[in-house]
Amino acid sequence: MDDLTLSTLTWLRMVRFVQNSNQLSNDHLRQFGLTVAQFEALAHIRNFQPVTQTDLAKGLTVSGGGISRMLARLERDELITREQTWKTKHISLTEAGLETLERAFPSQLHQQSALFDDALDEDEQRTLHALMKKLYDHSIAERAKAEEGD
Amino acid sequence: MDDLTLSTLTWLRMVRFVQNSNQLSNDHLRQFGLTVAQFEALAHIRNFQPVTQTDLAKGLTVSGGGISRMLARLERDELITREQTWKTKHISLTEAGLETLERAFPSQLHQQSALFDDALDEDEQRTLHALMKKLYDHSIAERAKAEEGD
DNA sequence: ACTTATCAGTTGACAGGGCAAATGATCAAT
Protein backbone atom coordinates (compact mmCIF):
# COMPACT_ATOMS: atom_id res chain seq x y z
CA MET A 1 0.00 0.00 0.00
CA ASP A 2 2.70 2.40 0.97
CA ASP A 3 4.84 4.12 -1.59
CA LEU A 4 8.08 2.46 -0.87
CA THR A 5 10.67 3.80 -3.21
CA LEU A 6 14.15 3.91 -1.80
CA SER A 7 14.25 7.68 -1.63
CA THR A 8 10.83 7.88 0.03
CA LEU A 9 11.95 5.47 2.71
CA THR A 10 15.22 7.27 3.21
CA TRP A 11 13.39 10.57 3.43
CA LEU A 12 10.97 9.24 6.00
CA ARG A 13 13.77 7.92 8.16
CA MET A 14 15.67 11.15 7.95
CA VAL A 15 12.68 13.24 8.92
CA ARG A 16 11.86 10.97 11.82
CA PHE A 17 15.44 10.85 12.98
CA VAL A 18 15.62 14.63 12.99
CA GLN A 19 12.30 14.73 14.87
CA ASN A 20 13.46 12.24 17.47
CA SER A 21 16.76 13.93 17.90
CA ASN A 22 15.14 17.31 18.39
CA GLN A 23 12.76 15.88 20.90
CA LEU A 24 15.60 14.28 22.82
CA SER A 25 17.42 17.60 22.77
CA ASN A 26 14.36 19.43 23.97
CA ASP A 27 13.96 16.95 26.82
CA HIS A 28 17.59 17.38 27.68
CA LEU A 29 17.58 21.16 27.51
CA ARG A 30 14.42 21.56 29.53
CA GLN A 31 16.50 21.42 32.73
CA PHE A 32 18.22 24.61 31.57
CA GLY A 33 14.94 26.28 30.66
CA LEU A 34 15.86 26.28 26.97
CA THR A 35 14.43 24.90 23.75
CA VAL A 36 16.58 23.66 20.89
CA ALA A 37 15.78 26.75 18.86
CA GLN A 38 16.79 29.01 21.72
CA PHE A 39 19.95 27.04 22.36
CA GLU A 40 20.95 27.38 18.75
CA ALA A 41 20.13 31.05 18.70
CA LEU A 42 22.22 31.70 21.82
CA ALA A 43 25.13 29.66 20.44
CA HIS A 44 25.01 31.56 17.17
CA ILE A 45 24.82 34.91 18.92
CA ARG A 46 27.80 34.04 21.07
CA ASN A 47 29.87 33.23 18.01
CA PHE A 48 28.99 36.36 16.09
CA GLN A 49 27.91 38.99 18.58
CA PRO A 50 27.10 41.75 18.19
CA VAL A 51 25.00 40.63 15.25
CA THR A 52 22.07 42.16 13.42
CA GLN A 53 18.70 40.44 13.33
CA THR A 54 18.90 40.02 9.59
CA ASP A 55 22.24 38.23 9.79
CA LEU A 56 20.98 36.09 12.62
CA ALA A 57 17.92 35.14 10.60
CA LYS A 58 20.17 34.09 7.71
CA GLY A 59 22.51 32.18 9.96
CA LEU A 60 19.69 30.23 11.55
CA THR A 61 17.69 30.00 8.31
CA VAL A 62 14.48 31.38 9.70
CA SER A 63 12.38 34.23 8.37
CA GLY A 64 12.67 37.79 9.57
CA GLY A 65 9.33 37.52 11.30
CA GLY A 66 10.38 34.37 13.09
CA ILE A 67 13.59 35.81 14.43
CA SER A 68 11.81 38.94 15.60
CA ARG A 69 9.46 36.95 17.79
CA MET A 70 12.10 34.60 19.12
CA LEU A 71 14.37 37.45 20.10
CA ALA A 72 11.46 39.19 21.79
CA ARG A 73 11.04 36.11 23.99
CA LEU A 74 14.76 35.83 24.69
CA GLU A 75 14.86 39.49 25.58
CA ARG A 76 11.87 39.09 27.87
CA ASP A 77 13.75 36.27 29.62
CA GLU A 78 16.78 38.56 29.83
CA LEU A 79 19.10 36.23 27.97
CA ILE A 80 19.95 38.77 25.28
CA THR A 81 19.92 42.52 24.71
CA ARG A 82 19.00 44.46 21.59
CA GLU A 83 20.68 47.80 21.11
CA GLN A 84 19.48 50.00 18.34
CA THR A 85 22.01 52.14 16.48
CA TRP A 86 20.69 53.86 13.39
CA LYS A 87 18.19 51.56 11.80
CA THR A 88 19.78 48.34 12.94
CA LYS A 89 19.45 46.38 16.17
CA HIS A 90 22.56 44.69 17.48
CA ILE A 91 22.05 41.55 19.48
CA SER A 92 24.31 40.42 22.30
CA LEU A 93 24.12 37.91 25.09
CA THR A 94 23.54 39.15 28.62
CA GLU A 95 25.54 37.79 31.52
CA ALA A 96 22.67 35.45 32.28
CA GLY A 97 22.45 34.41 28.66
CA LEU A 98 26.12 33.53 28.44
CA GLU A 99 25.99 31.73 31.74
CA THR A 100 22.97 29.66 30.72
CA LEU A 101 24.55 28.80 27.40
CA GLU A 102 27.80 27.74 29.01
CA ARG A 103 26.00 25.52 31.47
CA ALA A 104 23.98 23.85 28.73
CA PHE A 105 26.59 23.72 26.00
CA PRO A 106 28.87 20.79 26.84
CA SER A 107 26.18 18.30 27.70
CA GLN A 108 24.06 19.34 24.77
CA LEU A 109 26.94 18.91 22.39
CA HIS A 110 27.69 15.56 23.90
CA GLN A 111 24.09 14.46 23.73
CA GLN A 112 23.96 15.49 20.14
CA SER A 113 27.06 13.71 18.94
CA ALA A 114 26.36 10.61 21.00
CA LEU A 115 23.42 9.94 18.72
CA PHE A 116 25.87 9.63 15.84
CA ASP A 117 28.80 8.12 17.69
CA ASP A 118 26.76 5.32 19.22
CA ALA A 119 25.10 4.33 15.98
CA LEU A 120 27.87 4.74 13.41
CA ASP A 121 31.59 4.05 13.32
CA GLU A 122 34.02 6.62 12.07
CA ASP A 123 34.04 5.47 8.47
CA GLU A 124 30.28 5.47 8.32
CA GLN A 125 30.17 8.95 9.81
CA ARG A 126 32.54 10.23 7.19
CA THR A 127 30.50 8.63 4.44
CA LEU A 128 27.29 10.08 5.84
CA HIS A 129 28.84 13.49 6.08
CA ALA A 130 29.86 13.41 2.43
CA LEU A 131 26.43 12.25 1.31
CA MET A 132 24.66 14.88 3.36
CA LYS A 133 26.88 17.55 1.92
CA LYS A 134 25.86 16.53 -1.57
CA LEU A 135 22.19 16.49 -0.68
CA TYR A 136 22.38 19.74 1.19
CA ASP A 137 24.20 21.56 -1.58
CA HIS A 138 21.71 20.28 -4.10
CA SER A 139 18.76 21.43 -2.00
CA ILE A 140 20.33 24.88 -1.71
CA ALA A 141 20.64 25.05 -5.47
CA GLU A 142 17.01 24.03 -5.87
CA ARG A 143 15.87 26.67 -3.44
CA ALA A 144 17.86 29.28 -5.31
CA LYS A 145 16.34 28.11 -8.57
CA ALA A 146 12.82 28.31 -7.12
CA GLU A 147 13.64 31.77 -5.82
CA GLU A 148 14.66 33.29 -9.14
CA GLY A 149 11.83 31.72 -11.06
CA ASP A 150 9.36 33.43 -8.73
CA MET B 1 34.73 29.81 16.78
CA ASP B 2 32.20 27.26 15.69
CA ASP B 3 32.00 23.80 17.14
CA LEU B 4 32.96 21.82 14.13
CA THR B 5 32.99 18.19 15.05
CA LEU B 6 32.08 15.84 12.26
CA SER B 7 28.76 14.84 13.79
CA THR B 8 27.83 18.46 14.48
CA LEU B 9 28.46 19.35 10.87
CA THR B 10 26.58 16.34 9.62
CA TRP B 11 23.69 17.16 11.90
CA LEU B 12 23.56 20.74 10.72
CA ARG B 13 23.48 19.68 7.09
CA MET B 14 20.79 17.13 7.74
CA VAL B 15 18.58 19.61 9.55
CA ARG B 16 19.03 22.21 6.84
CA PHE B 17 18.42 19.71 4.09
CA VAL B 18 15.18 18.60 5.74
CA GLN B 19 14.19 22.25 6.17
CA ASN B 20 14.91 23.07 2.54
CA SER B 21 13.18 20.02 1.30
CA ASN B 22 10.08 20.74 3.36
CA GLN B 23 10.03 24.28 2.14
CA LEU B 24 10.30 23.13 -1.47
CA SER B 25 7.46 20.70 -0.84
CA ASN B 26 5.34 23.38 0.73
CA ASP B 27 5.95 25.64 -2.25
CA HIS B 28 5.04 22.81 -4.55
CA LEU B 29 1.93 21.76 -2.64
CA ARG B 30 0.59 25.29 -2.30
CA GLN B 31 -1.05 24.97 -5.72
CA PHE B 32 -3.19 22.16 -4.28
CA GLY B 33 -4.02 24.12 -1.15
CA LEU B 34 -2.07 21.68 1.03
CA THR B 35 0.86 21.81 3.42
CA VAL B 36 3.38 18.99 3.78
CA ALA B 37 1.87 17.96 7.10
CA GLN B 38 -1.60 17.82 5.57
CA PHE B 39 -0.36 15.91 2.56
CA GLU B 40 1.25 13.33 4.78
CA ALA B 41 -1.81 13.06 6.96
CA LEU B 42 -4.08 12.54 3.95
CA ALA B 43 -1.72 9.95 2.45
CA HIS B 44 -1.56 8.08 5.74
CA ILE B 45 -5.32 8.17 6.15
CA ARG B 46 -5.84 6.84 2.65
CA ASN B 47 -3.58 3.90 3.35
CA PHE B 48 -5.17 2.95 6.65
CA GLN B 49 -8.68 4.33 6.67
CA PRO B 50 -10.77 4.13 8.67
CA VAL B 51 -8.19 4.86 11.33
CA THR B 52 -8.42 6.14 14.91
CA GLN B 53 -6.82 9.40 15.92
CA THR B 54 -4.49 7.62 18.28
CA ASP B 55 -3.18 5.34 15.54
CA LEU B 56 -2.85 8.26 13.20
CA ALA B 57 -0.89 10.19 15.80
CA LYS B 58 1.48 7.25 16.19
CA GLY B 59 1.82 6.78 12.45
CA LEU B 60 2.70 10.40 11.90
CA THR B 61 4.68 10.67 15.16
CA VAL B 62 2.84 13.66 16.51
CA SER B 63 1.19 14.08 19.89
CA GLY B 64 -2.47 13.45 20.55
CA GLY B 65 -3.07 17.13 20.97
CA GLY B 66 -1.36 17.93 17.70
CA ILE B 67 -3.38 15.43 15.69
CA SER B 68 -6.61 16.66 17.24
CA ARG B 69 -6.02 20.18 16.00
CA MET B 70 -4.78 19.18 12.58
CA LEU B 71 -7.78 16.97 12.00
CA ALA B 72 -10.07 19.75 13.12
CA ARG B 73 -8.59 21.92 10.36
CA LEU B 74 -8.85 19.15 7.76
CA GLU B 75 -12.44 18.55 8.78
CA ARG B 76 -13.20 22.25 8.53
CA ASP B 77 -11.81 22.16 4.98
CA GLU B 78 -13.97 19.10 4.30
CA LEU B 79 -11.08 16.86 3.33
CA ILE B 80 -11.82 14.25 6.00
CA THR B 81 -14.70 13.05 8.17
CA ARG B 82 -14.64 11.92 11.77
CA GLU B 83 -17.25 9.38 12.80
CA GLN B 84 -17.57 8.55 16.43
CA THR B 85 -18.43 4.98 17.42
CA TRP B 86 -18.19 4.26 21.10
CA LYS B 87 -15.31 6.21 22.50
CA THR B 88 -13.26 6.27 19.33
CA LYS B 89 -13.36 8.54 16.31
CA HIS B 90 -12.73 6.93 12.94
CA ILE B 91 -11.13 9.11 10.31
CA SER B 92 -11.77 8.75 6.59
CA LEU B 93 -11.14 10.83 3.51
CA THR B 94 -14.06 12.62 1.90
CA GLU B 95 -14.53 12.58 -1.85
CA ALA B 96 -12.86 15.97 -2.01
CA GLY B 97 -10.04 14.77 0.22
CA LEU B 98 -9.30 11.76 -1.97
CA GLU B 99 -9.52 13.82 -5.10
CA THR B 100 -7.13 16.45 -3.78
CA LEU B 101 -4.68 13.81 -2.63
CA GLU B 102 -4.73 12.05 -5.97
CA ARG B 103 -4.11 15.24 -7.83
CA ALA B 104 -1.18 16.16 -5.61
CA PHE B 105 0.31 12.72 -5.08
CA PRO B 106 2.29 11.91 -8.23
CA SER B 107 3.99 15.24 -8.62
CA GLN B 108 4.73 15.48 -4.93
CA LEU B 109 6.32 12.04 -4.92
CA HIS B 110 8.31 12.95 -7.96
CA GLN B 111 9.42 16.24 -6.50
CA GLN B 112 10.48 14.46 -3.37
CA SER B 113 12.54 11.73 -4.94
CA ALA B 114 14.10 14.07 -7.49
CA LEU B 115 15.96 15.72 -4.64
CA PHE B 116 17.69 12.40 -3.98
CA ASP B 117 17.93 11.12 -7.52
CA ASP B 118 19.54 14.29 -8.86
CA ALA B 119 22.13 14.49 -6.11
CA LEU B 120 23.07 10.84 -5.52
CA ASP B 121 23.63 7.82 -7.71
CA GLU B 122 22.02 4.53 -6.89
CA ASP B 123 24.89 3.16 -4.84
CA GLU B 124 25.06 6.29 -2.77
CA GLN B 125 21.33 6.18 -2.20
CA ARG B 126 21.54 2.64 -0.95
CA THR B 127 24.40 3.54 1.36
CA LEU B 128 22.52 6.53 2.68
CA HIS B 129 19.43 4.46 3.27
CA ALA B 130 21.38 1.94 5.32
CA LEU B 131 23.04 4.64 7.38
CA MET B 132 19.76 6.43 8.03
CA LYS B 133 18.18 3.20 9.12
CA LYS B 134 20.90 2.72 11.69
CA LEU B 135 20.56 6.26 12.97
CA TYR B 136 16.80 6.13 12.99
CA ASP B 137 16.65 2.84 14.87
CA HIS B 138 19.12 4.12 17.39
CA SER B 139 17.12 7.29 17.96
CA ILE B 140 13.98 5.22 18.48
CA ALA B 141 15.78 3.18 21.09
CA GLU B 142 16.96 6.32 22.84
CA ARG B 143 13.46 7.75 22.89
CA ALA B 144 12.16 4.52 24.38
CA LYS B 145 14.89 4.61 27.00
CA ALA B 146 14.04 8.21 27.88
CA GLU B 147 10.38 7.21 28.10
CA GLU B 148 10.80 4.43 30.63
CA GLY B 149 13.23 6.35 32.76
CA ASP B 150 10.61 9.08 33.22
C1' DA C 1 14.01 70.83 1.11
C1' DC C 2 10.83 67.09 -0.72
C1' DT C 3 9.58 62.87 -2.58
C1' DT C 4 10.78 58.13 -3.27
C1' DA C 5 13.26 53.88 -2.78
C1' DT C 6 15.02 50.78 0.10
C1' DC C 7 16.23 48.37 4.10
C1' DA C 8 15.49 46.58 9.21
C1' DG C 9 12.28 45.20 12.06
C1' DT C 10 7.43 44.41 13.75
C1' DT C 11 2.89 42.57 13.69
C1' DG C 12 -1.53 40.09 12.47
C1' DA C 13 -3.25 35.91 10.82
C1' DC C 14 -2.29 31.47 10.39
C1' DA C 15 -0.33 26.23 10.54
C1' DG C 16 2.25 23.02 13.17
C1' DG C 17 3.34 20.96 17.34
C1' DG C 18 4.43 19.94 22.55
C1' DC C 19 2.77 19.30 27.41
C1' DA C 20 -0.45 18.93 30.99
C1' DA C 21 -4.95 19.36 32.80
C1' DA C 22 -9.74 18.54 31.79
C1' DT C 23 -13.72 15.88 29.48
C1' DG C 24 -16.13 11.90 27.91
C1' DA C 25 -16.92 7.33 27.25
C1' DT C 26 -16.36 2.60 28.52
C1' DC C 27 -15.19 -1.13 31.46
C1' DA C 28 -14.37 -3.53 35.96
C1' DA C 29 -15.13 -4.40 40.69
C1' DT C 30 -17.63 -4.02 44.51
Add this chain to the structure above:
DNA sequence: ATTGATCATTTGCCCTGTCAACTGATAAGT
Protein backbone atom coordinates in the same frame (compact mmCIF):
# COMPACT_ATOMS: atom_id res chain seq x y z
C1' DA D 1 -26.35 0.63 40.75
C1' DT D 2 -22.15 3.21 42.16
C1' DT D 3 -17.52 4.08 42.27
C1' DG D 4 -13.10 3.85 40.14
C1' DA D 5 -9.80 2.98 36.72
C1' DT D 6 -8.71 3.52 31.98
C1' DC D 7 -8.52 5.12 27.42
C1' DA D 8 -9.55 8.65 23.46
C1' DT D 9 -9.94 13.11 22.59
C1' DT D 10 -10.06 18.04 23.53
C1' DT D 11 -8.40 22.32 25.19
C1' DG D 12 -5.47 26.07 27.32
C1' DC D 13 -1.05 27.84 27.18
C1' DC D 14 3.07 28.12 25.03
C1' DC D 15 7.00 28.06 21.37
C1' DT D 16 8.37 27.84 16.48
C1' DG D 17 7.77 29.28 12.07
C1' DT D 18 5.70 31.37 7.45
C1' DC D 19 3.80 35.13 4.67
C1' DA D 20 2.33 39.60 3.76
C1' DA D 21 1.23 44.01 5.09
C1' DC D 22 2.95 47.67 7.83
C1' DT D 23 6.09 51.12 10.42
C1' DG D 24 10.50 53.73 10.83
C1' DA D 25 14.71 55.16 9.44
C1' DT D 26 18.06 56.23 6.19
C1' DA D 27 19.79 57.19 1.57
C1' DA D 28 19.18 59.36 -3.06
C1' DG D 29 17.41 61.89 -6.89
C1' DT D 30 15.26 65.94 -8.32
